[in-house]
Amino acid sequence: MDIDNKVKVRGVGRTETEPLNCIDPDSFYIDWEVNSTWSLQFTAHNDHSFAYSMLDSQASIFFDGQEYIIKQAEPDANGGVDSIDIVATHVYFEIARLRKYKTYIDPADADKQTDVKVYGSTQTDNDSGSDSGDDSADTDPNAQKNVTTTTNGNTTTKTTVTKTDETKSDSExxxxxxxxxxxxxxxxxxxxxxxxxxQVIGDFPTARIEELADGSGTDMLSKITEAWPNAIVYPDNKNIRVYAQDQFYKDYGNRLDYEYNTTEFKWTFDSTSLTNEVMCIGGKYSIETQIDTSTSGDDSHGSGGAGADKVVNDAKQYLGVPYVWGGAGGARGGNPRSGMDCSSFVSQVYKDMGINIPAYTVAMEPYGKQIDRSQVQTGDMGFYGSPGGSYHICMALNNSTMIYEPRPGQSCMTQSIDSYPPTWWERNDQMASIVAGDSDSGGDTTSESSSSTSSEYYYFAPFMYRDEESIKKYGEYPAEPIEDGRFSDKNAMSDYAKTKIQPDPALSLEVTTYSNFKPVAGDMIHIMVKQQSICTNEAVVGFNWYPYSATNPTSVTLNSNSQNILDYQHSRQVALTDAINSVRQDAQKSIEASSQANQIGGDKKLFTWLKEYAG
Incomplete structure (x- = not known):
């Protein structure tokens, strides 16, 4: 036994270590599996030594440069012999004793023992009350807001378009x-x-995980292996080393040959979890459009107030009525739809609103007060010519559009004011009162309306990721759809989907050796099985090592990757080809024998069949 591999023990609360010389050599072994198990087990017989007396729970065992902590100690008395069975786990599992606690108490009350304020419980409402609208998008870091405001007369329209990136606000x-x-x-x-x-060995990308808060060191290890699936935790005592796979799996020059230094190669080829296509649904964003319209009765720059629509709708009902000079309508009476001229049309609209004015332009001038062009709103009258000598008239629908009967041969129509501007504008107080929404006083009236629409969009259309080579070989084996709101890029999700399917059957290998050679975790061992034409490299991902036993050989578990699977499949194809060739050779021999028999009158049917069978 190498002195460096002496087993030593240190009792709980003690500083000295003692060699343990009473171990049953066939019972002592190390059990290791990547990111899972690392333990030491043995049976010791009572030799009444100080070392034996220290074998108890939480005592330390030292072997091969690593420390283990006894977790199970089972004394046994049988046949006059006292012994103890020991199970010890690697010291790095003691990291479970590290624990982080979340903040419970508000720092301002840190020294108080009663009536202590809960951390984060204080909420401040900064709403001044001047705006009752929903401003949640203002505080949403994932929302992009675009606001446009337009004014038409005294009507203001505010359009708010909010785009929310749901890849960052997904519920998961x-x-x-x-x-x-x-x-x-x-x-x-x-x-x-x-x-x-x-210590971190190798390169790792960033990952999104739940915000770090409370939990144990075991939770830490779980977060690492879940968020970074290619991470391998292989400590050196209390130095927690996290390796990237390309840094952990190394070729140390070891080789396992069947019937040379191994007794058994056990291959397991399992297609139970075979998957080669998966539907991918990525991230979404939402577009919400909110339109707020406000019409103020005393806003002289708009189309008017709450009654403006009533006047506009009434005037527009005459669109298409032909121009007839001296025609009906308004103060003239008769059927306005038989035809009107410019003055009878305006008189007719006013009449519909309960306002009586003449149907002749010069006579209509005294029924309004002159206003600036910038003040024009719904119902105002636009005159052409000079005061006392006007010859044409129109009516404003809003600050930018008018409606009128143009000239003979045309019909009632709307037109931009600036394309045919009147000489001056007048406002009738009664009409202004109606437009403002107050038929009695024409006072200040404000009307508001709001509407909103919301739609969701995918950043890219859901798609099916397929491993065509696997599908060609095995057929289609769909996996459960991947719906992951984190992805806004199709190529990134395609790369992710590739890691979530299993396009080839799983392959594992357990090897039993002749000797108790020391395995190396992560060793890329060269595998040779000449009888099956297998030659490949596989990594050690687990082992049972009996360093002192002459009867219990080392057994190792090797991983599989795509190249191992190809090597194995190649060996199976070689075996199949050899079998087919063997059948053909046997058939050819039978043909030759049958041919000789045929020459002396043998069975012609048998001869013909053998030739067809041999191809």
Whole structure:
């Protein structure tokens, strides 16, 4: 036994270590599996030594440069012999003793023992009451808001378009933060009093995980292996080392040959979990459009107030009525739809509103007060010519559009005011009162309306990721759809989907050796099985090592990757080809024998069949 591999023990609360010389050599073994198990087990017989007396729960066992903590100690007395069965786990599992607690108490009440304020419970409402609208988008970091405001007369329209990136607000992604793998290790390990340190070997991308808060060191390890599936935790005592796979799996020059240094190669080829296509549904964003319209009765720059629509709708009912000079309508009476001229049309609209004015332009001038062009609103009258000598008239629908009977041969129509501007404008007080929505006083009246629409959009159309080579070989095996709101890029999701399917059957290998050679975790061992034409490299992902036993050989578990599977499939194809060739050779021999028999009158049918069978 190599002196460096002596088993030593240190009792609970003691500083000295003692060699343990009473171990049953066939019972002592190391059990290791990547990211899962690392333990030491043995049976010791009572030799009444100080070392034996220290074998108890939480005592330390030292072997091969690593420390283990006894978790199970089962004394046994049988046949006059006292013994104890020991199970010890690697010291790095003691990281479960590291625990982070969330903040419970408001820092302002840190020194209080009663009536202590809960941390984060204070909420402040900054709403001044001047705006009752929903301003949640203002505080949503994932929302992009675009606001446009237009004014038409005294009507103001505010259009708010809010685009919300749901890849960052997905319900499954709430309270998640982007971290480096070092951030997770630092959160738990920095400042600990148990002597743990950490080291990251290799490159890792960032990952979004739930915000780091409370939990144990075991939770830390779980977060690492879940968020970074290619991470391998392989500590050196209390130095928590996290390896990227390309840094962990190395070729140390070892080789396993069937019937040379191994007794058994056990291959397991399992297609139960075969999947080669998956539907991918990525992130979404939403577009919400809100339109707020406000019409003020005393706003002389718009189309008017609450009654403006009533006047506009009434005037527009005459669109298409032909121009007839001296025609009916308004103060002239008769059927207005038989034809009107410019003055009888305006008189007719006023009449519909209960306002009586003449149907002749010069006579209509005294029924209004002159206003500036900028003040024009619904119902105002526009005159052409000079005061006392006007020859044409129109009526404003709003500050930019008028309606009128143009000239003979045309019909009632709307037109931009600026394209045919009147000489001056007048406002009738009664009409202004109606437009403002107050038929009695023409006072200040404001009307408001609001409407909103919301739609969701995918950043890219849901698509089917397919491994065509696997489908060609095995047929279609769909996996459960992946619906992940984090992705806004199709190529990124395609790369992610590739890691979530299993396009080839799983392949695992267990090897039993002749000797108790020391396996190396992550060793890329060269495998040779000449009888099956297998030659490949596989990594050690688990082992049972009996360093002192002459009867219990080392057994190792090797992983599989795409190249291993191809090598195995190639060996199976070679075996199939050899079998077919063997059948053909046997058939050819039978043909030759049958041919000789045929020459002396043998069975012609048998001869013909053998030739067809041999191809």
């Amino acid at each position: 992604d709430e309270n998640q933060v982007t971290y480096h793998i070092e951030d997770v290790l630092k959160h738990w390990i920095d400042g600990n009093n148990l002597g743990f340190t950490y």
